[in-house]
Amino acid sequence: MAWEPVIGLECHVQLKTRTKMFCGCPNTFGAEPNANVCPVCLGLPGALPRTNARAVEYALRLGSALGCRVRDESVFARKNYFYPDMPKNYQVSQYDRPLCEGGELPLAQGGVRRGIALTRIHCEEDAGKSFHPERHGDRRLSRVDFNRAGVPLLELVTEPVIGSPEEAAAFLTALRRLVRWLGISDGDMEKGQLRCDANVSLRPAGTRALGTKAELKNLNTIKGVERGIAAEIARQTELLDSGRRVTQATLLYDADRDRLAVMRSKEQAHDYRYFPDPDLPVLRVSKAQRAAAGAAAPELPWQREARFREQYALPAYDAAVLTESRELSDYFEACAPAGHAKVASNWLMTEVLRTLKERDWSVAEWASRVPPARFRELLERVAARELPGPLSKQVFAWLADEPGGVRELLERHGVSVASGEAALRPLVRAVLAEHPGPVAQVLAGEERTFGFLVGQVMKKSGGQAVPQEVQRLLREELAAQSGT
Amino acid sequence: MSASEVWSLPARAVAERVRTGQLSTAAAAEAGFDGPAARWERDVHAVLSTDRAARDRAAREAPRSGRLAGVPVLLKDNLCTTDHPTTCGSRILGAWRSPYDATVVRRLREAGAVIVGKGNMDEFAMGSSTEFSAFGPTRNPYDLARVPGGSSGGPAAAVAYGLVPLALGSDTGGSVRQPAAFCGVLGLKPTYGRLSRYGLVAFGSSLDQVGLFARHVGDLAEGYAVTAGPDPFDASMREGPAPDVSGWAGGVKGLRFGWPANLWREGVDEGIVAALERAAGALERAGAVRVPFEFLPGTFAVATYYLLATAEASSNLARFDGVRYGQRAPAGDIGDLGELYDRTRGEGFGPEVRRRILLGTYALSAGYHDEFYLKAQRARTRIAREYAAAFARCDLLLMPTTPTPPFKLGEKTGDPLAMYLSDIFTIGANLAGIPGLSVPMGLAGGLPVAVQLLGPADAEPLLLRAARALEVDGRTGDLAKAYEREFTWPGSR
Numbered sequence: 001m002a003w004e005p006v007i008g009l010e011c012h013v014q015l016k017t018r019t020k021m022f023c024g025c026p027n028t029f030g031a032e033p034n035a036n037v038c039p040v041c042l043g044l045p046g047a048l049p050r051t052n053a054r055a056v057e058y059a060l061r062l063g064s065a066l067g068c069r070v071r072d073e074s075v076f077a078r079k080n081y082f083y084p085d086m087p088k089n090y091q092v093s094q095y096d097r098p099l100c101e102g103g104e105l106p107l108a109q110g111g112v113r114r115g116i117a118l119t120r121i122h123c124e125e126d127a128g129k130s131f132h133p134e135r136h137g138d139r140r141l142s143r144v145d146f147n148r149a150g151v152p153l154l155e156l157v158t159e160p161v162i163g164s165p166e167e168a169a170a171f172l173t174a175l176r177r178l179v180r181w182l183g184i185s186d187g188d189m190e191k192g193q194l195r196c197d198a199n200v201s202l203r204p205a206g207t208r209a210l211g212t213k214a215e216l217k218n219l220n221t222i223k224g225v226e227r228g229i230a231a232e233i234a235r236q237t238e239l240l241d242s243g244r245r246v247t248q249a250t251l252l253y254d255a256d257r258d259r260l261a262v263m264r265s266k267e268q269a270h271d272y273r274y275f276p277d278p279d280l281p282v283l284r285v286s287k288a289q290r291a292a293a294g295a296a297a298p299e300l301p302w303q304r305e306a307r308f309r310e311q312y313a314l315p316a317y318d319a320a321v322l323t324e325s326r327e328l329s330d331y332f333e334a335c336a337p338a339g340h341a342k343v344a345s346n347w348l349m350t351e352v353l354r355t356l357k358e359r360d361w362s363v364a365e366w367a368s369r370v371p372p373a374r375f376r377e378l379l380e381r382v383a384a385r386e387l388p389g390p391l392s393k394q395v396f397a398w399l400a401d402e403p404g405g406v407r408e409l410l411e412r413h414g415v416s417v418a419s420g421e422a423a424l425r426p427l428v429r430a431v432l433a434e435h436p437g438p439v440a441q442v443l444a445g446e447e448r449t450f451g452f453l454v455g456q457v458m459k460k461s462g463g464q465a466v467p468q469e470v471q472r473l474l475r476e477e478l479a480a481q482s483g484t
Numbered sequence: 485m486s487a488s489e490v491w492s493l494p495a496r497a498v499a500e501r502v503r504t505g506q507l508s509t510a511a512a513a514e515a516g517f518d519g520p521a522a523r524w525e526r527d528v529h530a531v532l533s534t535d536r537a538a539r540d541r542a543a544r545e546a547p548r549s550g551r552l553a554g555v556p557v558l559l560k561d562n563l564c565t566t567d568h569p570t571t572c573g574s575r576i577l578g579a580w581r582s583p584y585d586a587t588v589v590r591r592l593r594e595a596g597a598v599i600v601g602k603g604n605m606d607e608f609a610m611g612s613s614t615e616f617s618a619f620g621p622t623r624n625p626y627d628l629a630r631v632p633g634g635s636s637g638g639p640a641a642a643v644a645y646g647l648v649p650l651a652l653g654s655d656t657g658g659s660v661r662q663p664a665a666f667c668g669v670l671g672l673k674p675t676y677g678r679l680s681r682y683g684l685v686a687f688g689s690s691l692d693q694v695g696l697f698a699r700h701v702g703d704l705a706e707g708y709a710v711t712a713g714p715d716p717f718d719a720s721m722r723e724g725p726a727p728d729v730s731g732w733a734g735g736v737k738g739l740r741f742g743w744p745a746n747l748w749r750e751g752v753d754e755g756i757v758a759a760l761e762r763a764a765g766a767l768e769r770a771g772a773v774r775v776p777f778e779f780l781p782g783t784f785a786v787a788t789y790y791l792l793a794t795a796e797a798s799s800n801l802a803r804f805d806g807v808r809y810g811q812r813a814p815a816g817d818i819g820d821l822g823e824l825y826d827r828t829r830g831e832g833f834g835p836e837v838r839r840r841i842l843l844g845t846y847a848l849s850a851g852y853h854d855e856f857y858l859k860a861q862r863a864r865t866r867i868a869r870e871y872a873a874a875f876a877r878c879d880l881l882l883m884p885t886t887p888t889p890p891f892k893l894g895e896k897t898g899d900p901l902a903m904y905l906s907d908i909f910t911i912g913a914n915l916a917g918i919p920g921l922s923v924p925m926g927l928a929g930g931l932p933v934a935v936q937l938l939g940p941a942d943a944e945p946l947l948l949r950a951a952r953a954l955e956v957d958g959r960t961g962d963l964a965k966a967y968e969r970e971f972t973w974p975g976s977r
Contacts, residue, residue, distance in 0.1 A: 039584050043803045045577070045685040046564045046586060050719045078799050080848070082825055089802035139815075144807075273848035275857060278690035278796055280719050 002205040003240060005233045007168050007198055008119075008160035008213075009225075011175060012153050013185045014126065014193040015058045021125040021152035022049030022092065029191050033145040041150035043087030048279050051076075055152035056283065058184035059099055059123050060293035062154060065182060065300050068103030068121060070290060076123075076280040080273045085128035085144050093155070094122035095274040099283065105158075105178070106302045108320075109170045116171050117159040123283075126151040148192075154184075160199065160210060165229040169222050172196055174302075176222075181301045181326045189221050196225050200232045202240060211236075212246040217263065218253045228253035231260055304329055312341035321349050327363035334372030340383040347379060351396055359400075370399050377406050388466045391415065415464070421473065424457070424465055428473045431456045432481065443482050450474070490515035495555045495649040495703040499596065502554030509543040512554035513598040520646035529622050530632075530642040531558065534601030538567040542598045550596025551710055557592055558642045558651040560635075561602040562609055563694070564683040565589055572685050573605040573617040573635075576804045576832030578811035586683020587718065588652060588694050588711040595710040603638030603651060607834045608801060609659055609687040611635050612906045615897050616836040623893070624666060626931055630890040633663030636695070640667040643697040650707050651697040656687045657789055658885075658910025660695030661922035661936060665885035668924040668932030670704050670951065672696045673910075675941045676917035677722035680715035686800040688793035689720070691914040701952045704921075705732040708944060722941075732948035737771035739950065741937075742878035744779030747909070752887045755928025756935075763882060763925055763935045763954050770953040775878040781870050781912045784863050786904055789911040791847050791860035798844030801837070805829065839900065868916040875940040880950060884909050885922040885936040889929070913938055921947040923954050 020027050023040035039047035063070050077095035099122050104115035128149035132142030156175070162168050176187040176194055187194045201213035216232055219225040231253070236246050248266040253259075299307075301323050308319040308329070322345060323329045336344035356366055378395055381387045387395065387406075398409045431453060432439055441449040450471075457470045490498065490512060498515075501507035517534075525531060546554060559565065562572045564582035571577050589599065606616040614622040614637025622637040624630040625645040632641040636653025640663035643651045653660040655673035664671020672695055679694040686692060694711070698704040712726035743764060748757050764774055806812030806828035813827035833841070847856040874881060886906060896903040913920035921937045935954070937947045 039582075042808065044564075044582070044584075044809070045570065045572070045580075045803070046562075046582070046681075046683040047584075048682050048718050048720075050717065080799050080802060082802065082805065084805075084807045084821070087803065087808065089805060090799050271850045273799070273845065273850075273853070275795060275799070275848055275853075278688075278720065279686075 003202040004205040006160045006201050007162035009158045010197040011156045012195040015152040017054045020150040036147040061182045061296050063100035064293040066103035068100035074099040074283045076277045077274045078277050085130045093124035098122035119157040121156045124153050126153050165226040169226040202236045215250045224255045318345045335375040337380045343383045385466050385469045427460045491519035491646050494700045498555050499553045509546045509554035513543040513556045516647035524645045528641050530638040532561050532602045532604050533568050539600050546598050547596045553596035555597045556600045556648045557597045558603045558648045560639050560653040562685040568602050573607040575618045580809045587680035587715045606635035607837050609635040610836050624890045633666030635659040637663045643669045653695050655695040656691045658907045661885050661910050664922040665934035666890040670698050671922040673920045675919045678712045678726050680718040682717040688796040705729040727942045729945050736953045739772040740775050740878045742881040743774045743776040746778045755933045759925035759933040788860045788863040794840045794844030795847045798841045864915050871916040880939040885934045889931040923951045
């Protein structure tokens with residue numbers, strides 16, 4: 001029988017607020033263990049939470065971008081379970097009245113565009129981090145770092161509508177782009193800023209009822225999401241094909257061995273005993289807050305991507321790469337010379353992105369060194385074929401490290417450029433006048449001699465002319481001579 | 485002035501003498517310890533921890549210009565302090581020392597008060613007799629065979645026998661008002677959200693409120709004025725400033741007090757009924773108007789309360805697991821994490837706390853959540869509406885604080901339900917979030933009797949004015965005088 005996978009994702013996004021969700025501790029990654037803690041995030045007796053308004057604002061930004069319904073009044077609830085990295089042995093989360101419901105994330109995958117329907121988005125606090133076990137003589141020792149405890153999280157849950165591991169990976173990639181775009185998270189999966197669990201079930205192709213699902217945890221990279229889900233689909237397919245049944249369970253994905261291990265079965269499922277947190281008032285969202293959330297991102301990445309294809313006639317691939325980040329797409333629009341968007345796109349996708357990678361720079365850092373106007377000047381000279389390829393690359397390298405415009409850079413480095421039609425045409429005419437013999441040969445169809453003429457012009461230009469431009473002008477001049 | 489005189493002064497008189505340089509903060513702080521405590525504390529056991537060095541340090545550091553300059557204050561041991569341990573009357577916290585002061589404690593210190601120690605209590609404020617303290621019971625200073633009430637029995641008894649003129653407790657279902665009634669002192673449970681809960685170790689967060697004990701209405705008003713008001717660290721507080729209680733001596737002319745006599749038609753001690761009549765008469769003579777009506781504030785109030793308070797407690801007390809602080813079961817013979825939790829909590833919590841955690845866990849469990857927790861939430865809304873309807877007919881209610889005078893030690897420890905029912909007149913105020921004040925009305929059969937005043941939210945000024953009217957008339961003279969005459973003091977026996 002042909003089986004059809006049904007996948008739902010549960011994603012956690014760490015918000016990059018200055019402070020934690022319910023206290024004033026710094027929300028920073030990589031501090032000394034247990035440096036960013038206080039009575040509140042350590043869950044000391046008597047300590048009480050207070051809601052971080054900025055975290056709520058970020059949640060509203062995401063909800064607004066995804067077209068969610070936002071509740072006027074949502075409720076923080078306690079999710080009760082014991083674990084050493086949970087300081088209070090309950091997590092402040094949201095349950096039956098979450099901040100956002102519905103909405104969808106648009107995906108473009110393999111030329112097919114569709115929206116992935118969302119169930120909800122809610123605010124909650126992160127737990128600390130356990131490290132275990134260490135051996136100390138004959139004792140085993142676990143350690144807990146509470147720096148992460150209380151960091152603001154958004155939990156985003158999709159409907160079970162994702163059809164393949166690839167689509168799940170595309171969803172996560174798009175979500176990562178969006179949270180970065182909105183400036184609410186760095187979305188770095190390696191740092192745990194974006195995490196993902198997946199619910200996977202199979203059903204006979206073409207049917208509607210959902211099969212028994214398994215929950216996959218520990219999918220720590222986008223590749224891991226794709227591979228873990230693929231492994232689970234394979235496992236369930238084998239079970240069903242051999243006439244056995246899938247049992248509801250939570251599985252851990254081991255990326256190193258590409259294997260799944262059962263963490264707990266349905267019988268061991270938690271009863272979280274949710275109830276409204278009496279320490280926190282109902283979370284009220286005003287009209288003004290909604291409006292501000294919408295205004296924070298007037299154009300969303302997929303909207304800008306579509307506009308780039310239309311307005312600049314860019315290939316889909318280019319539009320996708322350029323809108324990978326808001327900063328890059330802003331830079332593109334600021335530096336692209338009129339009518340030569342593709343030139344800008346090519347340079348950004350190759351030279352600039354390569355430089356960022358090599359030097360570990362952000363787009364912002366690049367833009368502070370090479371403001372768009374400076375880069376546009378280079379692109380304009382390239383588009384006007386005024387700089388030969390190798391020289392333009394050289395100028396590009398200077399741009400990043402030295403001040404000044406293109407002309408200034410060339411002068412500083414003692415390079416004179418005989419380029420551009422105005423400069424080249426006299427050289428072309430001079431060469432034709434100086435070499436009547438080869439000219440006659442070319443006109444007689446001796447194409448090999450054409451190369452000699454090109455070489456002469458290049459020589460006259462001191463090697464600075466663009467060969468293609470020289471060829472074009474030579475053809476023009478020769479055609480003029482043969483015509484007379 | 486000798487110590488034997490200073491201990492009996494009202495808090496305001498102590499502060500006045502300290503401000504004008506007639507009395508040192510150290511002498512003020514030690515007055516109770518040099519005086520009555522030297523004789524009484526061993527029998528009563530109101531204090532869990534005190535420490536001469538910490539008292540001296542606090543006295544040295546106390547600003548001499550504040551409203552409570554030099555006033556010694558005892559705190560219930562569920563209010564976090566940096567200079568004394570905070571045990572909540574439990575073994576599970578071990579030798580834990582809070583790294584921070586509760587907001588109300590910080591405000592007391594800023595006003596010049598000297599925290600002299602921590603008072604005994606039922607473990608995690610769960611109890612009505614202070615018999616569930618892991619460190620032994622407190623006894624009623626009027627009759628050592630009887631309980632002081634609870635859960636704030638230590639602070640109530642300490643104010644009664646004269647250790648301090650002012651003490652703080654917490655009231656989740658009557659834990660300030662009931663011990664105040666049993667010990668013959670004033671006990672105020674403010675409007676929910678008027679005193680910060682930051683640093684009050686939670687029992688039932690939506691019901692808990694820090695409360696005050698005093699022997700004088702003016703001291704109570706002073707303590708309230710210092711501790712009440714918004715705190716950004718407690719998100720459950722009411723907005724805006726706390727009501728102004730400076731008019732506590734302003735009289736009750738024209739005040740309409742509800743008289744729901746149906747509540748004490750049966751099951752209420754005769755001495756308490758007589759006290760209610762005396763109080764009503766005193767209020768009427770002072771110009772107030774009696775408004776009799778039938779009042780049935782939620783027949784299911786006790787059940788509602790014990791479902792909600794235990795549900796919240798089951799979650800609030802989850803953090804006491806021995807992992808981060810407090811006492812942990814010895815690691816040697818522990819197999820896994822589950823066993824660590826079981827042993828630590830099983831050994832660390834006493835029987836009443838374990839009982840309530842189990843009750844609350846059950847009330848929130850899948851399959852029972854709707855039937856118990858949700859139903860109790862709906863009942864709570866209804867009870868609050870019934871109080872609101874009553875306050876549409878009168879300015880405040882006069883009713884009993886407790887159905888009986890102080891009971892004997894051991895009388896109810898074996899019967900949780902009987903113990904829970906001793907809260908029947910006090911839990912309504914917690915469910916409705918309204919203020920309540922227990923006012924001592926002298927002795928009946930040698931034991932203190934009291935009445936309770938309840939008002940709508942933010943009615944603290946009215947409650948204090950009414951209490952003042954009772955203080956003048958109900959006790960035939962100033963409370964302090966009555967107190968000295970009716971109570972045999974160490975110096976006089």
